[in-house]
Amino acid sequence: MNKDVSGTIQVEGVSHTFVSNGEKTHALDNVSFEVPKNRFVSIVGPSGCGKSSLLMMLAGLQTPDEGRIICEGKKITRPDPQRIGVVFQEASLFPWLTAEKNVEFPLSLRGVKPAVRHDRAREALALVGLEGFGSRYPHELSGGMKQRVSIARGLVQDPPILMMDEPFAALDEQTRTVMGDELLRIWEQTRKTILFVTHSLGEAVYLADQVLVMSARPGRIIDRIDVDLPRPRRFEMMSTQPFMELRERIWRQIRH
Amino acid sequence: MAARYETALIRLIIIALLFGAWEFAPRADLVNARLLPPASEVFTVFFGLIQDPGFHGHLATTLQQTLTAFLIAVPVGALLGILIAENRFAGEVFKPLVFFVFSIPKSIFLPMFILAFGISFWQKVAFGVFSTIFIVMMTAFAAVASVRSDHIRVARSYGANLRQIIARVYLPSMTPVLLEAVRLAMIFNFTGILLAEMYASRAGVGNLIGTWGRGFQIPQIMAGIVTVAGLSILFNELVRWFERRCEHWRGDR
Numbered sequence A: 001m002n003k004d005v006s007g008t009i010q011v012e013g014v015s016h017t018f019v020s021n022g023e024k025t026h027a028l029d030n031v032s033f034e035v036p037k038n039r040f041v042s043i044v045g046p047s048g049c050g051k052s053s054l055l056m057m058l059a060g061l062q063t064p065d066e067g068r069i070i071c072e073g074k075k076i077t078r079p080d081p082q083r084i085g086v087v088f089q090e091a092s093l094f095p096w097l098t099a100e101k102n103v104e105f106p107l108s109l110r111g112v113k114p115a116v117r118h119d120r121a122r123e124a125l126a127l128v129g130l131e132g133f134g135s136r137y138p139h140e141l142s143g144g145m146k147q148r149v150s151i152a153r154g155l156v157q158d159p160p161i162l163m164m165d166e167p168f169a170a171l172d173e174q175t176r177t178v179m180g181d182e183l184l185r186i187w188e189q190t191r192k193t194i195l196f197v198t199h200s201l202g203e204a205v206y207l208a209d210q211v212l213v214m215s216a217r218p219g220r221i222i223d224r225i226d227v228d229l230p231r232p233r234r235f236e237m238m239s240t241q242p243f244m245e246l247r248e249r250i251w252r253q254i255r256h
Numbered sequence B: 001m002a003a004r005y006e007t008a009l010i011r012l013i014i015i016a017l018l019f020g021a022w023e024f025a026p027r028a029d030l031v032n033a034r035l036l037p038p039a040s041e042v043f044t045v046f047f048g049l050i051q052d053p054g055f056h057g058h059l060a061t062t063l064q065q066t067l068t069a070f071l072i073a074v075p076v077g078a079l080l081g082i083l084i085a086e087n088r089f090a091g092e093v094f095k096p097l098v099f100f101v102f103s104i105p106k107s108i109f110l111p112m113f114i115l116a117f118g119i120s121f122w123q124k125v126a127f128g129v130f131s132t133i134f135i136v137m138m139t140a141f142a143a144v145a146s147v148r149s150d151h152i153r154v155a156r157s158y159g160a161n162l163r164q165i166i167a168r169v170y171l172p173s174m175t176p177v178l179l180e181a182v183r184l185a186m187i188f189n190f191t192g193i194l195l196a197e198m199y200a201s202r203a204g205v206g207n208l209i210g211t212w213g214r215g216f217q218i219p220q221i222m223a224g225i226v227t228v229a230g231l232s233i234l235f236n237e238l239v240r241w242f243e244r245r246c247e248h249w250r251g252d253r
């Protein structure tokens, strides 16, 4: 009864077929997995295999045809931003709002008082390393900074779970590496459960405790790999034997 | 900053030169002074006009018609345009039709408006609305297209309801394009009203210009043109001032 379910996700037998203009796309096929509290789980798979669709369902924006998704012991039927914060590939900041107002956005939707909103947004911006940038507009920020704002927006309500859909895919290699380390720092500081979709195998392994490998469409989970590399992770680890073996194991399964 | 003053200065010099040429050319007999009276003569008439209560009456007629047509065409056109663009079926049916009608010169419909409304206030207003509403609708299509789906997705994933999505995503996204619609609407609308007045009317600035034209009163006509130009530029600059206020983020699409 009193089992602690905070920060947990269970995906149970989720299948989904999109129908648009009479054309059917079988996107997900019997996907099941569990994520315990505080875990960092990466999801990799060929593009078009249904990763974003899966996150849409977790975010409550799409109902699966079959199966169910349970978040903190409760079935997801609609967006629940106080449980799950989301970060997308494009930072998707509103260009007419300052960084701080963008971060405040989820709070303002709930009618949180301006003074409280303001303080929380500042804290969240400080957490992602953007102290003092609150009054900048998105076009005055670099790609990496925009993604930091987007992460701050995801964290501003302090949800136990953070979901990220290829958040660093649009960034250059260097920024991407820095952002990976930053994300790990934030994760260690806040102890969130993180579900991280990426198409970079190296990034998936480097960041995660566990990597879920998906097949080409219809997406199924074809492997679950526990990453037992020590933490904190270091850039140099990427050229070590165990790291490369894990990376190869994933590559063998998704290349065809 | 220096560059901005410089361009402003150059612009002023060009304007001054144009007025200088306008003053000089007829006086030096380079152009027929009956066709192009010197600037000073036109402005003397102009200052006389703007102190003339009779002219004020005509101006008021024109402005009332323009404003009424504007207040109908902009909200109705914007709303229709947004509804059509938002609904896939309506979009497929009506979008091409709007483009077709837009491409027809509106002036050829003037006789029909007189048949329908007589020579009246509402004939002018109806024609003004008709001249304007299609460009407003087309701009509204563009405004809807400028709303980014990833912005809507973000808002929804943070729990926004429909009203919040409209107020916090649609409106701010569409504002720059809708301001453009307002600007274009005023130009089309003013043109439509003046044309309707020149074609058949009992009052209004268009009516005056038509009468002066038949009487070959060129300085009066030109003073009328100065009035209309002044009003148009004033309104245009007003909207542009609003536009500039959202310009700092507009580039980031």
Ligand SMILES: Nc1ncnc2c1ncn2[C@@H]1O[C@H](COP(=O)(O)OP(=O)(O)O)[C@@H](O)[C@H]1O
Binding pocket: A018, A019, A020, A025, A027, A045, A046, A047, A048, A049, A050, A051, A052, A053, A054, A217
């Ligand atoms: N709303 C939708 N309507 C129709 N097809 C969709 C929709 N969303 C996704 N799809 C299709 O489902 C498949 C999986 O898409 P997606 O989840 O975006 O893949 P991924 O993120 O793994 O690249 C793709 O073939 C995509 O075209």
Ligand SMILES: [Mg+2]
Binding pocket: A051, A052, A053, A165, A166
């Ligand atoms: Mg995707």
